[in-house]
Amino acid sequence: MxxxxxxxxxxxxxxxxxxxxxxxNQNNEEQINTTQDSSNTIQNTDNQNEKIADNFxxxxxxxxxxxxxxxxxxxxxxxxxxKLEEAIRTGHKILAEGGSxxxxxxATIRIMEDSPLFNAAKGAVFTADEKNELDASIMNGADxxxxxxxxxxxxxxxxxxxxxxxxxxxxxxxxxKGAEIFAKARGxxxxxxDYFYTxxxxxxxxxxxxxxxxxxxxxxxxxxxxxxxxxxxxxxxxDSKFGTVGCAALDKNGNLAAGTSTGGMTxxxxxxVGDAPIIGAGTYANNAxxxxxxxxxxxxxxxxxxxxxxxxxxxxxxxTLAEAAKEVIQNKLPALGGNGGIIAIDKNGNVVxxxxxxxxxxxxxxxxxxxxxxxxxx
Amino acid sequence: MxxxxxxxxxxxxxxxxxxxxxxxNQNNEEQINTTQDSSNTIQNTDNQNEKIADNFxxxxxxxxxxxxxxxxxxxxxxxxxxKLEEAIRTGHKILAEGGSxxxxxxATIRIMEDSPLFNAAKGAVFTADEKNELDASIMNGADxxxxxxxxxxxxxxxxxxxxxxxxxxxxxxxxxKGAEIFAKARGxxxxxxDYFYTxxxxxxxxxxxxxxxxxxxxxxxxxxxxxxxxxxxxxxxxDSKFGTVGCAALDKNGNLAAGTSTGGMTxxxxxxVGDAPIIGAGTYANNAxxxxxxxxxxxxxxxxxxxxxxxxxxxxxxxTLAEAAKEVIQNKLPALGGNGGIIAIDKNGNVVxxxxxxxxxxxxxxxxxxxxxxxxxx
Numbered sequence: 027m028x029x030x031x032x033x034x035x036x037x038x039x040x041x042x043x044x045x046x047x048x049x050x051n052q053n054n055e056e057q058i059n060t061t062q063d064s065s066n067t068i069q070n071t072d073n074q075n076e077k078i079a080d081n082f083x084x085x086x087x088x089x090x091x092x093x094x095x096x097x098x099x100x101x102x103x104x105x106x107x108x109k110l111e112e113a114i115r116t117g118h119k120i121l122a123e124g125g126s127x128x129x130x131x132x133a134t135i136r137i138m139e140d141s142p143l144f145n146a147a148k149g150a151v152f153t154a155d156e157k158n159e160l161d162a163s164i165m166n167g168a169d170x171x172x173x174x175x176x177x178x179x180x181x182x183x184x185x186x187x188x189x190x191x192x193x194x195x196x197x198x199x200x201x202x203k204g205a206e207i208f209a210k211a212r213g214x215x216x217x218x219x220d221y222f223y224t225x226x227x228x229x230x231x232x233x234x235x236x237x238x239x240x241x242x243x244x245x246x247x248x249x250x251x252x253x254x255x256x257x258x259x260x261x262x263x264x265d266s267k268f269g270t271v272g273c274a275a276l277d278k279n280g281n282l283a284a285g286t287s288t289g290g291m292t293x294x295x296x297x298x299v300g301d302a303p304i305i306g307a308g309t310y311a312n313n314a315x316x317x318x319x320x321x322x323x324x325x326x327x328x329x330x331x332x333x334x335x336x337x338x339x340x341x342x343x344x345x346t347l348a349e350a351a352k353e354v355i356q357n358k359l360p361a362l363g364g365n366g367g368i369i370a371i372d373k374n375g376n377v378v379x380x381x382x383x384x385x386x387x388x389x390x391x392x393x394x395x396x397x398x399x400x401x402x403x404x
Numbered sequence: 405m406x407x408x409x410x411x412x413x414x415x416x417x418x419x420x421x422x423x424x425x426x427x428x429n430q431n432n433e434e435q436i437n438t439t440q441d442s443s444n445t446i447q448n449t450d451n452q453n454e455k456i457a458d459n460f461x462x463x464x465x466x467x468x469x470x471x472x473x474x475x476x477x478x479x480x481x482x483x484x485x486x487k488l489e490e491a492i493r494t495g496h497k498i499l500a501e502g503g504s505x506x507x508x509x510x511a512t513i514r515i516m517e518d519s520p521l522f523n524a525a526k527g528a529v530f531t532a533d534e535k536n537e538l539d540a541s542i543m544n545g546a547d548x549x550x551x552x553x554x555x556x557x558x559x560x561x562x563x564x565x566x567x568x569x570x571x572x573x574x575x576x577x578x579x580x581k582g583a584e585i586f587a588k589a590r591g592x593x594x595x596x597x598d599y600f601y602t603x604x605x606x607x608x609x610x611x612x613x614x615x616x617x618x619x620x621x622x623x624x625x626x627x628x629x630x631x632x633x634x635x636x637x638x639x640x641x642x643d644s645k646f647g648t649v650g651c652a653a654l655d656k657n658g659n660l661a662a663g664t665s666t667g668g669m670t671x672x673x674x675x676x677v678g679d680a681p682i683i684g685a686g687t688y689a690n691n692a693x694x695x696x697x698x699x700x701x702x703x704x705x706x707x708x709x710x711x712x713x714x715x716x717x718x719x720x721x722x723x724t725l726a727e728a729a730k731e732v733i734q735n736k737l738p739a740l741g742g743n744g745g746i747i748a749i750d751k752n753g754n755v756v757x758x759x760x761x762x763x764x765x766x767x768x769x770x771x772x773x774x775x776x777x778x779x780x781x782x
Contacts, residue, residue: 170707170740176554176677177579197676198703201555202580204675297582298575299554306684306709325576329548331684331712338713342720362548 085390093385113137127275127283138271145269150289152231158222167282167311174303272319284317300324306334322366463768471763505653505661516649523647528667530609536600545660545689552681650697662695678702684712700744
């Protein structure tokens, strides 16, 4: 802490000399549609004491992975785009009417949870035990309150349970049966576990199981870590995507929020918990920096504390959201062997959708109602 | 990222001018016993390319909270100190003989798990359902591999299961029954749930329940968050400490590791998961920065991503471990209302034991075998 003034002084000294600021709007090509829309607000919002009336925005993802144009039919593609649009318009409407980013995040994610197209709630992938175990988390950037649930099997909308944990319990995270007892106590809609069943996800599990019988049998004598990891490199699993839906939003009051919901990984075993319910890995929001939701190979997102790392870089290195997201997703994550992506929005309304996979279902909408929808890398 | 060279340049320019480096050894009074021991190594290790032969160290905690001298008998105090010493000498011996920091962390934590004095494994606190639900995590600074388990009830040494998850599964985190099935598959020692029973912890639960009957009944009409939080301000709970044991170590090969194990909070409900099994909150290790284990009011440690935040500050703000730990524990955590502490060791062997509670059971030992043991603040 002691040296901060030195850094600040040296920074301003050199900034002045070469006329360069760290908040210069550096956006990569990927986000050109959305950042152009939001860049005009940056000049007005550098002064944090000034109320940023009217600026708001929302961004979502529906999972990253090997999503290839050649594997997609025009009908399927249209279906995904329509659902992404329905979801983002739901949240955008709430924001436009002056609603909170938390309300927007929850309502938007519920639309995707209710759709069998995404790996969250209805349409979740199956565990090795042929169950659907659901994880979700939500965070409020205004007070850094957070809620998360892991391994629930009867809660129709896990994101709403995560919000209940945040707002109506002293806890941040609940798991398994205990979380379901809490859901019942809070009057959330419960469903029979077969509500989450979809034929295509069940078929995907059988396909993976047939290909990888050995994944369950851990071998004491070999380096079974490496062996098991082939599980995740299996193209079948990549094709069935490692799912997750997420949303990040900025409301008119300058409050950020983020949420994430998932069925996890096909054929997951041993009560595996991925990054989606881990605050700092799958979800993070802080009004001083940004709101982030992750999707990808969860184990690497946990080890890299991906969502918080992006916020920490903005706060401590004074770089932009786009720069921080690029560093984490394109450099730090692949360095360990992980893949996936994030969507995020910063306190000024700048949106980023960064991923290192062949595709990521994604959409964003700014305060002017300009809509961006993407599936593939290009 | 773009501006890093600018920062580096400006930093060196000004460092040169005023002869000041950001790695100057600023330690707070609390750590005077241990940092003096390790400070003589700093000058030799600024060059990261140079092999730091022979330097090593270890630090542990056995929980933070309202530990007051007036509530302690000389016999009880001697018992705690003896067990802390036994634990730290176990890990120190491994390190002195050239063993890995991971081995030292696991062996040290097992000693504390096996002791009824601490809130981990044997001697864990009780849930509202009168069960002992155990959480643990471990992280390897060399490759940022990590393992964590939550809510197990039959595994004698949760820290060893966390290590098995890290080394012999493709997952980072497992919860509940699934984690126990994995433990069995890996041949770990399983015990009957009543192995963890201790009369004093059971009595503590009854005392808390009698005082706070309403904590279970959530009220839809009121701000029940606030009401429930009084649960944690209850002096009885503070007296029964919110437990957790942890260890961080640096071995002769320059590898850092950290681990944490806990029974969670007395009277916890709904499958509550605290920070101990959350990588980045309860445990973090990275050879480039430091290894950290947390103890305290878990919900706040999760929301602050405490363990990783300390590492991030060292990496991104170029401050010392002592400065980063102080900022997080004395400023950021209390700002949200949380309390507790951390123990940590950095890549140069500097040790920190920072807490904002009345006491923290703690000990450290450096490469010269110099031992520090502490309980109270002063």
